[in-house]
Amino acid sequence: MAAIDQSKIRNFCIIAHIDHGKSTLADRIIEQTGLLTSREMQAQVLDNMDLERERGITIKAQAVRTVYRAKDGEEYILNLIDTPGHVDFNYEVSRSLAACDGAVLVVDAAQGIEAQTLANVYLALDHNLDVFPVINKIDLPSAQPERVIEEIEDVIGIEAHDAPLISAKNGIGIDEVLEQIVRKVPAPKGDPGNPLKALIFDSVYDSYKGVIVFCRIMEGCVRKGAMIRMMATGAREEVVEVGYFGAGQFIPCEELSAGMVGYITASIKNLKDTQVGDTVTDDARPCDQPLPGYKKAQSMVFCGVYPADGAKYPDLRDALEKLKLNDASLNYEPETSVALGFGFRCGFLGLLHLEIIQERLEREYNLDLVTTAPSVIYKIHKTNGEVLDLTNPTNMPDLSEIEYMEEPVVSAEIMVTSEFIGPIMELCQERRGKYLGMEYIEGVRALLKYELPLNEIIYDFFDALKSRSRGYASFDYDLKGYEQSRLVKLDILINREEVDALSFIVHADSAYERGRKMCEKLKDEIPRHLFEIPIQAAIGGKVIARETVKAMRKDVLAKCYGGDISRKKKLLEKQKEGKKRMRQIGNVEVPQKAFMSVLKLDDKK
Amino acid sequence: MKKPLELYLHIPFCQRKCNYCDFLSFPAPMPQQERYLSALLREVEARAAACRDYEVVSLFLGGGTPSVVSPLWIGRLMDAVRGSYICADGMEATIEVNPGTVDLSKLTAYRLAGLNRVSIGMQSASDEELARLGRIHTWGQFLEAYQAARDAGFANVNVDVMSALPGQTPSSYDRTLQSLLSLDPVPEHISAYSLIVEDGTPFAALRDAGRLPLPDEDQEREMYYHTREALEAAGYRRYEISNYARPGYACRHNCGYWVRTPYLGFGLGAASLFEEARFSNTRDFSAYCENPLDCRVDIHPLSRKERMEEFLFLGLRLTDGVMDDRFREEFGKGLMQVYGPVIDRNGKDGLLCWEAGRLRLTDRGVDVSNYVSAQFLLD
Numbered sequence: 001m002a003a004i005d006q007s008k009i010r011n012f013c014i015i016a017h018i019d020h021g022k023s024t025l026a027d028r029i030i031e032q033t034g035l036l037t038s039r040e041m042q043a044q045v046l047d048n049m050d051l052e053r054e055r056g057i058t059i060k061a062q063a064v065r066t067v068y069r070a071k072d073g074e075e076y077i078l079n080l081i082d083t084p085g086h087v088d089f090n091y092e093v094s095r096s097l098a099a100c101d102g103a104v105l106v107v108d109a110a111q112g113i114e115a116q117t118l119a120n121v122y123l124a125l126d127h128n129l130d131v132f133p134v135i136n137k138i139d140l141p142s143a144q145p146e147r148v149i150e151e152i153e154d155v156i157g158i159e160a161h162d163a164p165l166i167s168a169k170n171g172i173g174i175d176e177v178l179e180q181i182v183r184k185v186p187a188p189k190g191d192p193g194n195p196l197k198a199l200i201f202d203s204v205y206d207s208y209k210g211v212i213v214f215c216r217i218m219e220g221c222v223r224k225g226a227m228i229r230m231m232a233t234g235a236r237e238e239v240v241e242v243g244y245f246g247a248g249q250f251i252p253c254e255e256l257s258a259g260m261v262g263y264i265t266a267s268i269k270n271l272k273d274t275q276v277g278d279t280v281t282d283d284a285r286p287c288d289q290p291l292p293g294y295k296k297a298q299s300m301v302f303c304g305v306y307p308a309d310g311a312k313y314p315d316l317r318d319a320l321e322k323l324k325l326n327d328a329s330l331n332y333e334p335e336t337s338v339a340l341g342f343g344f345r346c347g348f349l350g351l352l353h354l355e356i357i358q359e360r361l362e363r364e365y366n367l368d369l370v371t372t373a374p375s376v377i378y379k380i381h382k383t384n385g386e387v388l389d390l391t392n393p394t395n396m397p398d399l400s401e402i403e404y405m406e407e408p409v410v411s412a413e414i415m416v417t418s419e420f421i422g423p424i425m426e427l428c429q430e431r432r433g434k435y436l437g438m439e440y441i442e443g444v445r446a447l448l449k450y451e452l453p454l455n456e457i458i459y460d461f462f463d464a465l466k467s468r469s470r471g472y473a474s475f476d477y478d479l480k481g482y483e484q485s486r487l488v489k490l491d492i493l494i495n496r497e498e499v500d501a502l503s504f505i506v507h508a509d510s511a512y513e514r515g516r517k518m519c520e521k522l523k524d525e526i527p528r529h530l531f532e533i534p535i536q537a538a539i540g541g542k543v544i545a546r547e548t549v550k551a552m553r554k555d556v557l558a559k560c561y562g563g564d565i566s567r568k569k570k571l572l573e574k575q576k577e578g579k580k581r582m583r584q585i586g587n588v589e590v591p592q593k594a595f596m597s598v599l600k601l602d603d604k605k
Numbered sequence: 606m607k608k609p610l611e612l613y614l615h616i617p618f619c620q621r622k623c624n625y626c627d628f629l630s631f632p633a634p635m636p637q638q639e640r641y642l643s644a645l646l647r648e649v650e651a652r653a654a655a656c657r658d659y660e661v662v663s664l665f666l667g668g669g670t671p672s673v674v675s676p677l678w679i680g681r682l683m684d685a686v687r688g689s690y691i692c693a694d695g696m697e698a699t700i701e702v703n704p705g706t707v708d709l710s711k712l713t714a715y716r717l718a719g720l721n722r723v724s725i726g727m728q729s730a731s732d733e734e735l736a737r738l739g740r741i742h743t744w745g746q747f748l749e750a751y752q753a754a755r756d757a758g759f760a761n762v763n764v765d766v767m768s769a770l771p772g773q774t775p776s777s778y779d780r781t782l783q784s785l786l787s788l789d790p791v792p793e794h795i796s797a798y799s800l801i802v803e804d805g806t807p808f809a810a811l812r813d814a815g816r817l818p819l820p821d822e823d824q825e826r827e828m829y830y831h832t833r834e835a836l837e838a839a840g841y842r843r844y845e846i847s848n849y850a851r852p853g854y855a856c857r858h859n860c861g862y863w864v865r866t867p868y869l870g871f872g873l874g875a876a877s878l879f880e881e882a883r884f885s886n887t888r889d890f891s892a893y894c895e896n897p898l899d900c901r902v903d904i905h906p907l908s909r910k911e912r913m914e915e916f917l918f919l920g921l922r923l924t925d926g927v928m929d930d931r932f933r934e935e936f937g938k939g940l941m942q943v944y945g946p947v948i949d950r951n952g953k954d955g956l957l958c959w960e961a962g963r964l965r966l967t968d969r970g971v972d973v974s975n976y977v978s979a980q981f982l983l984d
Contacts, residue, residue, distance in 0.1 A: 530954055530956075530973065530976070552972075552973055552976065553822045553823060553826055553972065554822050554825065554826055554972050554973065555972070555973040555974070555975040555976045556846060556971065556972060556973065556974045556975055557801070557974075557975060559798050559801065559847060563613055563862050563868055563870060563875075563876045563877070563878065564876040564885070565862075565876070565883075565915070565919065566876070566883075566885075566903075568918070569918075571975065572918060572975060572978050572979040572982055573979075573982060575975060575976070575979040576979045576980075576982050579979075
């Protein structure tokens with residue numbers, strides 16, 4: 001293969017608020033660049049995980065290389081790096097951006113700028129990317145492209161008057177997007193003759209090829225047989241294959257050189273040797289400085305993850321290890337619970353991330369899981385001067401040893417149309433939000449700024465936000481820091497036995513309310529037993545709420561007709577089977593789902 | 606000596622389906638009935654060859670409402686049974702009837718055909734409750750049917766009564782029981798069932814729509830306890846979870862199911878336990894009528910483990926419970942050897958007790974008998 005002219009390469013990504021049509025545009029670009037026939041097109045080519053397709057969101061950064069013959073008659077190689085749109089995945093957006101030179105900003109012609117539009121644009125500008133806007137969904141009756149263009153210029157301050165007006169869904173205006181990519185995204189720089197310097201922006205595990213490293217070559221080149229070194233981990237490997245990304249497949253090639261995006265496989269045995277964000281260099285002729293990498297993922301939400309069947313613990317460990325490989329933002333360490341046995345305390349970027357990991361574990365690895373209430377990291381200042389980072393409420397020291405506690409606080413921006421300002425402010429108030437200010441955008445929309453304790457938004461804040469704004473509010477947040485707070489540990493007692501997996505930390509003022517709701521919820525989830533079961537919420541031994549699961553009055557089949565006992569037998573078998581899915585707490589059998597149901601304590605329906 | 610055998614003949618027809626009924630029954634025009642009954646007759650006759658080593662100790666004509674078909678057919682079926690099978694002396698022979706479908710001449714015909722027990726679906730003494738159940742009759746019509754049965758010479762009569770009906774209160778139920786006990790003479794046998802709302806019935810649809818005012822669990826149990834109190838005071842004994850009889854009148858057919866006496870079910874969807882296998886006839890009407898001799902489905906030979914399980918979860922429905930000696934005789938092991946921990950645990954919980962070599966449910970155990978029985982399923 002002849003050396004590729006760097007000036008004919010464009011490395012770019014598409015950024016957008018969720019649902020503004022990023023994935024659809026990506027599909028059209030792949031389609032129109034002719035790399036695939038229409039027949040080969042699946043609805044969303046880039047989203048190759050089942051889960052992504054069902055949820056309609058893109059979870060993992062992925063890449064695809066296409067060839068485009070531009071109107072100037074030249075062929076260009078377009079490397080499209082996909083990015084996730086949700087706030088939880090800022091970190092992943094960040095690592096995708098680091099591999100790009102420009103970004104296409106997709107804005108919905110009907111909805112205009114949303115909270116994540118802003119967040120993503122700022123992130124792209126931070127990475128010194130050239131950003132140009134595209135107005136999507138112009139086919140919608142409610143589309144107002146002129147208003148949106150104005151909004152982009154006013155609010156973001158980037159030029160938008162020549163933004164392509166497109167409908168990705170109907171394939172309108174895609175040519176113009178491609179032309180602008182060629183014109184507006186700068187060609188990569190970097191000298192193929194320099195020592196190798198490549199940024200790892202993702203990696204996946206493939207059962208045939210082993211670890212596959214996705215990288216952007218900044219300097220130098222890499223080919224099969226070369227000895228490479230991972231600069232952070234120090235691991236040395238021999239390259240087995242290099243190549244680029246076809247749609248949904250890996251296409252091997254001779255070499256990857258400066259400016260290109262592609263993959264490397266090597267005889268990488270240990271998953272831990274390849275860290276996303278690390279720099280790959282030539283072992284014999286290393287570069288002098290590693291790349292700066294990028295903002296490291298920070299786990300903000302923690303919860304215990306346990307196999308429903310204790311014997312599956314090793315399977316869970318293997319599954320987490322594999323997921324961790326292409327999701328560097330996932331953290332985990334082993335822990336033990338009296339109620340749930342052996343499991344892991346996992347750290348996530350946010351609640352959505354938690355849910356997605358949980359679903360992937362269940363679907364892709366066939367695991368049945370029990371998760372505990374999510375928690376954040378609290379800082380506990382002990383009387384002896386020690387400071388403790390607390391991720392598991394169970395480990396909270398005795399109150400007498402605590403001088404004071406701090407909790408993480410985020411700065412949140414909520415974009416909302418003016419009619420919902422009232423309800424949203426009320427919601428933020430309930431969640432102990434500190435009002436920072438409000439900016440009007442285009443008269444009918446406002447950007448509300450709040451400071452919110454993180455533990456108030458990790459449960460169901462997003463759901464509440466959506467339901468109180470009929471789905472219109474959008475939300476973004478950034479960790480701001482720690483603040484002192486009056487926090488207490490709320491314990492749940494089932495039949496007078498404390499259940500460690502149900503303990504959580506809550507602000508003293510909401511303790512009663514939360515305790516009461518937990519008890520109510522558990523009362524509904526725990527089946528009747530032969531005896532009465534008190535369910536109590538307590539703080540430091542003092543009971544603040546109580547519910548009772550009444551004793552089983554009746555469990556009898558009145559009639560058994562005409563000698564047909566099959567139904568009775570089935571009923572009994574079902575009962576026996578149900579028992580197996582219970583967790584024994586003292587002499588009470590608690591269904592697995594009771595542990596999860598307490599995560600969703602919706603207040604206003 | 607011949608082994609005991611019970612026969613069940615299913616008549617799947619009724620005048621109108623009740624709102625709670627999920628049995629295999631439906632209204633059907635005369636030609637369809639004729640076609641079915643001919644097939645049934647063929648089946649009864651043909652199966653006799655396999656029953657040479659058995660003597661029939663009880664016979665039950667159930668439904669549906671067997672009394673909707675012509676009494677001539679009842680006669681033919683009875684003749685077939687008595688002509689082709691070895692019938693024990695004093696064989697119990699029951700027919701189920703519904704008020705509004707029988708009169709003295711029909712009942713007399715049943716007597717002459719050899720039936721000696723009649724089971725009447727009364728369900729309630731309140732016309733309002735009857736209407737809500739979708740029954741075709743009134744309390745007055747029940748009285749007529751009951752009187753006709755006595756006049757026809759039936760000396761063994763069962764009456765079905767239901768509790769936990771929508772809109773029923775403990776006091777309205779009490780009135781039903783008092784009306785029942787004021788019959789003269791009183792019935793020899795009373796089946797007293799709590800209503801179960803089965804999926805797929807009109808009641809289930811109403812319940813799901815929140816429009817079926819069912820009594821709560823406490824009221825249901827109150828009615829259940831009250832049934833027992835009232836009937837025991839009137840000289841009945843509760844010999845099974847939902848069945849009461851005056852001394853010597855426990856239903857042999859019903860008891861047979863719980864002690865696993867072999868039985869053959871004839872007719873649409875009828876279930877059998879024969880030569881240690883369970884099976885049923887097809888539930889497909891046309892298939893049955895065309896080929897009543899080759900329509901068995903779900904043939905399931907019982908393993909030793911399953912027989913043990915059945916011994917317990919069926920036997921425990923009887924007030925007297927299960928006999929350790931009989932278990933030992935059949936399986937070569939005592940109950941405690943197989944089920945020691947379960948029996949001990951439930952004994953401690955006050956749900957099971959031993960009495961004269963029998964293991965039985967306590968009163969509290971009866972309330973939660975499914976919970977107890979499920980524990981006797983072996984891994």
